[in-house]
Amino acid sequence: MSELINNSRFRKDKLKELILKLHDGESANDVRQQLIESLKNIPYGEVVEVEQELMQEGLPQEEVLNLCDIHGSVLEGNVDLSGAKEVPQGHPVDVFKHENIAIKNVAVKTRALLQALDEVQADEYERYLLALQGLFNELMDVDKHYKRKEYLVFPYLEKNEITGPPKVMWGKHDEIREQLKACIEILKTPDLTRNDLADSLDLLFYPAIQGLVDMVQKEEEILFPMAMDVLTVEDWWKINKQTLEFGFTLYDPQTEWKPEGLISEFGDTDETAVKDDGNIQLPSGSFTAKEIMAILNTIPADMTFVDKNDKVKYFTQGKERIFARSRSIINRDVRLCHPPGSTHIVEKIIDDFKSGRASHAPFWIQMKGKFIKIEYFALRDEHGEYLGTLEYSQDLTENRALEGEQRILSYGKPKEE
Structure with missing residues (x-):
């Protein structure tokens, strides 16, 4: 019997037989017990092959879908993963x-x-x-x-x-x-x-x-x-x-995966935003992707861009953020990035921006001894078409305390940071 159990075809036929018993209405617990007694552990690849064979043999996709949860619960803990490849970090x-x-x-x-x-x-x-x-x-x-x-x-x-x-x-x-x-x-x-x-x-x-x-x-x-x-x-x-x-789900990857020696049509990570000769050309000048990233991350404010479809597409990554951001919000509906109690306010701002009733929504709050100004700006092209919304947040605590003047000629040795 052992030589049969070690035979892939035998295992697949047996698994197919058990899945079809589920199809015929047999108890999932009874089928699970038969599985344990006759097969114990099934290589993961054979589970896939059996599912595909069932569809090729005429079992409708809808029926396989209906059986999916049942045979998934039957297989739970009985799939052999000993031959699975190791997954690199960041992959x-x-x-x-x-x-x-x-x-x-x-x-x-x-x-x-x-x-x-x-x-x-x-x-x-x-x-x-x-x-x-x-x-x-x-x-x-x-x-x-x-x-x-x-x-x-x-x-x-x-x-x-x-x-x-x-x-x-x-x-x-x-x-x-x-x-x-x-x-x-x-x-x-x-x-x-x-x-x-x-x-x-x-x-x-x-x-x-x-x-x-x-x-x-x-x-x-x-x-x-x-x-x-x-x-x-x-x-x-x-x-x-x-x-x-597409964005990430509830997780912000901490490691970038770069397979060594791979020549890809997509190039290296650092060059994905660079066009043609390495410059991004705009009507008033040009810069490289690294340069614009440095500019955006150096501006002393938090900026988040929400596109015209209300999806979060970008946020700056300055050294001292006012509000925490994670890449798991990328491509997420902006409404889901706010507490449920304030969703209606977010919806009104977006609706006003899209309709043209407003283009600016300023707010300010006291937070942990700091004065924070939060502004939303409607972004429009040269024809006035709505492109999205920019959230711009600043810590204005020091600015509010400024008095007199400090002209450029009074510039001295920079303060240690």
């Missing part, structure tokens, strides 16, 4: 994995808060709903994680004739996104009662969270090990170079 898969840790952490917090519904006092209920909405807004950030898989990783798998699993996984992405959107819409419902929320927990809220957690398992046990085997270093380098177009 796209390493980033995905760190994002998964963050996703699971937020999912745990969200589930715990939902379970505490019965303990929430009446006078705390509104704040409770705002806290839940904030957590689900964070979970909705998984959209960027999924889009990087769909538009960057899946095409390379399909080039290698691995088409079934990406289709199934994309279907699960869409399902999870719709569930999360529905959760947020319910939480934004005016006068949402405790009973109405409670009635939705098992129907929508818990399944949405479980879907996120299950997807993490599918990625960690099957997708990522398989993709590491199939994709080349240059494939991953091209994926890495395009990642910022």
